[in-house]
Each structure stands twice: as C-alpha cells, then as structure tokens.
Amino acid sequence: MSAPMYSQYANEYAQAITNNVYNALLERPSMLAMLPELQGKSILDLGCGPGAYVEHFLSQGARVTASDVSPEMVQIVQKKFGDQVTAYVADLSHGLPDEQDSSYDLIVCPLTIHYIEDLSPLFNDARRVLNGGGSFFFSTHHPIVDFEVSPSGNYFSRELIIEEWDTIGHPVQVQFYRRSLTELFNAIANAGLYVAALSEGCPAEAMKDISPESYNHLLNNPNFLFVECKSFT
Ligand SMILES: C[S@@+](CC[C@H](N)C(=O)[O-])C[C@H]1O[C@@H](n2cnc3c(N)ncnc32)[C@H](O)[C@@H]1O
Known part of the structure; x- marks a missing residue:
C-alpha cells in the first residue's frame, strides 16, 4: 500500500519537489552527477514518483520504463509523458x-x-535485469542522519521510523526503515553486486541564494547516500 504522502498528496508532492531544497537542489543534482551518458540507454526508473527523473532521462534521449507502488504517481507520469514512457x-x-x-x-x-x-x-x-556492464544506482537517507531518530539507540538494528514531514507545506506522517551501513552493504554483496561508486551528495550552487542556511548546513553535514552497484559477472 502506498503512503499518504505519495498517494493522497501525490499532486502536492509533485509540485513541492520541482524546486525545493532537498530534492531539486541536493538529491537530483547529486544523483545526476554520478550517471553516465544517457543517450540511447535503456533505463528502469524504480519508485519513479511524479517523474522528475523520467523527464530528465527522456530529455537526454534515453528509453525509459518507470514503476511506483502508488497508482496516483504512475497516473501522473502517464499523463505527463504518454507513450514516451512505459509506466506501471x-x-x-x-x-x-x-x-x-x-x-x-x-x-x-x-x-x-x-x-x-x-x-x-x-x-x-x-542484478538479474541489468545488462552485462550495466549499473544500478540508488540514493537513500544517510544512516548517520536516520540514527539521530533511532527509537532504540542501537545503530545496528533495523527499525521502522515514523515521522511527520513538512515537504508539502503541512505535516504528513511518513514511515521508513533505518538500517546500518553494514546491513546495506551486505544486501548489495549478497545479491552478487559490488559498489562501483559512492557519493554523500553536494548541494547545488543555486541553494546558496535560495536557502543559505540549508546550503551551509549541507556543506558540513551529509543527508543522503548515493551508490552505484555493478554485477561481478
Ligand atoms: C521520496 S519519493 C521519490 C520519488 C522519485 N524517485 C524522485 O526522486 O523524485 C519515494 C517514492 O517511492 C515510492 N515507493 C515507496 N514504497 C515503494 C515500494 N515498496 N515499491 C515501489 N515504490 C515505492 C513512493 O510511492 C514514492 O513515489
């Protein structure tokens, strides 16, 4: 089942992440900086949300398939991009x-x-659906940040965290899993993948004017982790 932030408030979320600090000026530029040339590539966008990445991939001449657990998000993507993208x-x-x-x-x-x-x-x-030589990129919350809200205080235990976020201008409850770097890296290795590149993100220069406070904070504190995985075979 999809969370209210991404179902009930899908349109508000789509609007909010167009030009906000954490998605538009930190996460997306940091992820895009890691990606190779996209022209002619076949790309699978997982947890595509309202399609900010789909839009970029299409603009670069890639073939895109996108999926999300939220039917509302998939509908937004289908409405925006029609038959340019396969979305489900x-x-x-x-x-x-x-x-x-x-x-x-x-x-x-x-x-x-x-x-x-x-x-x-x-x-x-x-690993199974990647072409030989292909890459699996993901971003996630930096474990150091999520550990600050650990209910147990045990860094090594996986925990469901429940918080309220103001992403769309009013508080909405979100639930997510916090896990250690050890667990994350074991999951990568157990799948027969290895880490080819790692980034802890970098705020875009544009953030300096829009939100100097966030910019200075994010220059000194990690918020997300960006990982490129490749297959051994
Ligand atoms: C923070 S949003 C990110 C959206 C998009 N990737 C972006 O960066 O703009 C997380 C997305 O993951 C989707 N999601 C959450 N749990 C999922 C699951 N189990 N399977 C597929 N998608 C999921 C949500 O519906 C939401 O669209």
Missing part, C-alpha cells in the same frame, strides 16, 4: 517480476529503498 504500478518489495533478464543498461532508484524492509528481492532482481 509495482511494489518493489517483491522484486522486479515483470522485468526480463538482462534488459536494462541502467537502473535508477532514487529515495525509495528506505521504504522496503527486506532489500534482497529487489537487489537480486536488479
């Missing part, structure tokens, strides 16, 4: 049963894996 509803906690082996050059999964308790089905299938 799917819960990533079950892996990628609708996808063929070795069918994508790139898989991109921004800010979604923390909504999934067991990463094995998704990571195993990411």
Whole structure:
C-alpha cells in the first residue's frame, strides 16, 4: 500500500519537489552527477514518483520504463509523458517480476529503498535485469542522519521510523526503515553486486541564494547516500 504522502498528496508532492531544497537542489543534482551518458540507454526508473527523473532521462534521449507502488504517481507520469514512457504500478518489495533478464543498461532508484524492509528481492532482481556492464544506482537517507531518530539507540538494528514531514507545506506522517551501513552493504554483496561508486551528495550552487542556511548546513553535514552497484559477472 502506498503512503499518504505519495498517494493522497501525490499532486502536492509533485509540485513541492520541482524546486525545493532537498530534492531539486541536493538529491537530483547529486544523483545526476554520478550517471553516465544517457543517450540511447535503456533505463528502469524504480519508485519513479511524479517523474522528475523520467523527464530528465527522456530529455537526454534515453528509453525509459518507470514503476511506483502508488497508482496516483504512475497516473501522473502517464499523463505527463504518454507513450514516451512505459509506466506501471509495482511494489518493489517483491522484486522486479515483470522485468526480463538482462534488459536494462541502467537502473535508477532514487529515495525509495528506505521504504522496503527486506532489500534482497529487489537487489537480486536488479542484478538479474541489468545488462552485462550495466549499473544500478540508488540514493537513500544517510544512516548517520536516520540514527539521530533511532527509537532504540542501537545503530545496528533495523527499525521502522515514523515521522511527520513538512515537504508539502503541512505535516504528513511518513514511515521508513533505518538500517546500518553494514546491513546495506551486505544486501548489495549478497545479491552478487559490488559498489562501483559512492557519493554523500553536494548541494547545488543555486541553494546558496535560495536557502543559505540549508546550503551551509549541507556543506558540513551529509543527508543522503548515493551508490552505484555493478554485477561481478
Ligand atoms: C521520496 S519519493 C521519490 C520519488 C522519485 N524517485 C524522485 O526522486 O523524485 C519515494 C517514492 O517511492 C515510492 N515507493 C515507496 N514504497 C515503494 C515500494 N515498496 N515499491 C515501489 N515504490 C515505492 C513512493 O510511492 C514514492 O513515489
């Protein structure tokens, strides 16, 4: 089932992340800086939300398939991009049963894996559907940040965190999983993947004028983790 932030408030969320600090000026520029040339590539966008990444991938001449657990998000993407994109509803906690082996050059999964308790089905299938030499990119909350709100105080235990976020201008409850770097990196290795690149993000210069306070904070404090995985075989 999809969370209210991404179902009931899908349109408000789409509007909010167009030019906000954390998505538009930190997460997306940091992720895009890691991606290779996209022209002619086949890309699977997982947890696509309202399609900010889909829009970029299409503008770069990529072929895009996108999925999200929220029917409202998939509808927004279908309405915006029509038959330029294949978009469907799917819960990533079950892996990628609708996808063929070795069918994508790139898989991109921004800010979604923390909504999934067991990463094995998704990571195993990411490896299965990647072309040889392809890459699986994801971003997620930095563990150091999520540990600040750990209910147990035990960094090594996986925990469901419940918070209220003001992303859309009023508080909405969100739930996500906090996990250690050890657990995350074990999930990558157990799927037969290895980490080819890692970033802790960098705020865009434009943030300096729009929100100097956030800019200075994010120059000194990590907020997200960006990982590129590749297959050993
Ligand atoms: C923070 S938003 C990110 C949207 C988009 N990737 C972006 O960066 O603009 C997280 C997205 O993950 C989706 N999501 C959450 N749990 C999911 C699941 N189990 N399977 C697929 N999508 C999921 C939500 O519906 C939401 O659209």
